Amino acid sequence: MGVYFWIPCAARGGDYLLALTNLPTCPGLFYGSIARDGVLSRMRIPGGILNAQQCWTIADLADRYSTGCLQVTNRANLQIREVHSEIPPEVWNRLQELGIASRRVEVDPIRNIMASPTAGIDRQQLLDTRPLVKAWDDYLQTHPELSELSPKFSIGLDGGESASIQAFRNDILLAAGRAKSEIVFRLHLNSDTGILIQQSQCISVLAALASAYLEYTKNRPRIDGKKPRLRHLLADWGAESYVERVERNLPFILQRRSIDPSARAIEQSPHLGIHPQRQPDFSYIGIALPLGRLESKQLRNLANLAQNLASGTLRLTPWQNLLISDIPNSQLFEIEQQIADLGLHSSATRLDSCLVACAGSSGCASAATDTQSHALAMARDLAQKLTIDGPINIHFSGCQKSCAQHRPIDITLVGIQIERGHETIEGYDIYAGRKDLPFGRPIFPAVSAAEIPGAIELLLQVYQRFREPLESFGEFVDRQAIDQLQELLNTENRN
Structure with missing residues (x-):
């Protein structure tokens, strides 16, 4: 029996049935996509924040219509994997009532609005971006013409939190900073434009940017069968020309001036573990989800935990983990114990906390390797052999596109295919450090999947043996000449 999706869409004359064979490549909630392990449905969660009732409903949905396998994505979406049963209209209606499905189906495919998972609770934040996330999502829901935007059109809102999202790739980023005595947002279009925007102006500016981009896409041919991306507009027009066109449709002049040189630098801090909130006597805890994977029963129990011992709020992160916020400090020991009872942990110094991987060959035709299983196998193997004392981020990409992580x-x-004798096997080219784009510095070429744990173990042993005090892994690799680093690796390997 095939899998079908009922699509509740008044614009198309009411509900209609979409067969599995007609599902699009890019997943949404109402329009799943076909992966090798079944149909994949993606829930768009603006800002990544869920309440307990929403979590319980999602867990029930996953149990009833799939195998109960969920996954947090690198935009803080929540994916339901291996959907195997028809999902009827009343389910979609219930999700819309709870605010975990777009009120207007047509805008559902647009990328999730990204914000720091610590918005509103971060002691370092300059502005709370949660009202802006809601305001922009409301704008999308009430302007159906924006459904014609590229599904990859992406907005990020950074309020100056320690758990900053500024390093993530977004078409448009508004990043809070100080300009003399006031706090404003600075507009980034792939790079900093130098334009400052008042908080009250943000939605008007985003709407004008989206409208100008939409007009551009209507007058340009498709690229490889897809709508032109914002980067194509910037390549054609340039950022300044784009902003000038946008400004013509605004009732105010955009400010162009420097941010105060004394403004803080971006200080990324680990979000896993326990951290005090800006609200006195409350903390949040960051929980590790290896590769973002979460069982429906774990989600349900985490929601129960948050409801009973905190404010009932779970926050999904772009690092594919989640937070429980608003925990009274008196409840921290109890909540840690219950998290451990669910088979989860909050440590930032375990390798399974630091993994990023794309869908791999199990879910993507472009991937050369099964990244998900290789990443988890490596973490399990190395957990038995070494201990790390600080976060070390490891990214598995099934091909050169690097969908899961766009920066070194x-x-x-x-991932690559390696010819070994008369057979072709899965393998990887391994890069390290952040000095050379796009992946870092080449360290080990053409390593088979079976040899990955040994290669990574060797690299980490060299780091732990030869690093300077307090030196991070990235700093250690980047200060070495490549021939010096190879010599250290050879020496350690001989020992």
Whole structure:
């Protein structure tokens, strides 16, 4: 029996049935996509914040219509994997009533609105972006013409939190900063434009930016069968010309001036573990989800935990983990114990806390390797052999596209096919450090999947043996000449 999706869409004359064979490539909630392990449905969660009732409903949905397998994505979406049963209209209606499904189906495919998972609770924040996330989502829901935007059109709102999202790739980023005595947002279009925007102006500016981009897409041919991205507009027009066109449709002049040189630098801090909130006597705890994976029963129990011992709020992160916020400090010991009872942990110094991987060959036709299983197997193997004392981020990418992570991090493995004798096997080119784009510095070429744990173990042993005091892994790799680093690896390997 095939899998079908009922699509509640008044604009198309009411509900209609979409067969599995007609599902689109890019997943949404109402329009799943076909992966190798079944149909994948993606829930768009603006800002990544869920309440307990929403979590219970999602867990029930996953149990009834799939195998109960959920996954947090690198935009703080929540994916339901292996959907195997028809999902009827009343389920979609219930999700809309609870605010976990777009009120207007047509805008559902647009990328999730990204914000720091610590918005409103971060002691370092300059502005609370949660009202802006809601306001922009409301704007999308009430302007159906924006459904014609590219599904990859992405907005990020950074309020100056320690758990900053500024390093994530977004078409448009508004980042809070100080300009003399006031706090404003600075507009980034791939890079800093130098334009300052008042908080009250943000939605008007985002709407004008989206409208100008939409007009551009209508007058340009498709690229590889897809709508032009914002980067294509910027390549054609340039950022300044784009902003000038936008400004013509605004009732105010955009400010162009420098941020106060004394403004803080971006200080990324670990979000896993326990952290005090800006609200006195309350803390949040960051919980590790290896590769973002979460069982429906774990989600249900975490929601129960948050409801009973905190404010009932779970926050999904772009690092594919989650937070429980608003925990009275008197309840921290109890909540840690119950998290451990669910088979989860909050440590930032375990390798399974620091993994990022794309869907891999199990879910994507472009991938050369099964990244998800290789990443988890490596973490399990190395957990028995070494201990790390600080976060080391490891990224598995099934191909050169690097969908899961767009910037160099500590260690990146890029999937390839390796010819060994008369057979072709899965393997990786391994890069380290952040000095050379796009993946870092080449360290080990053509390593088979079976040899990955040994190669990463060797790299980490060299770091732990030869690093300077308080030196991070990335700093250690980047200060070495590549031939010096190879010599250290060879020496350690011989020992």
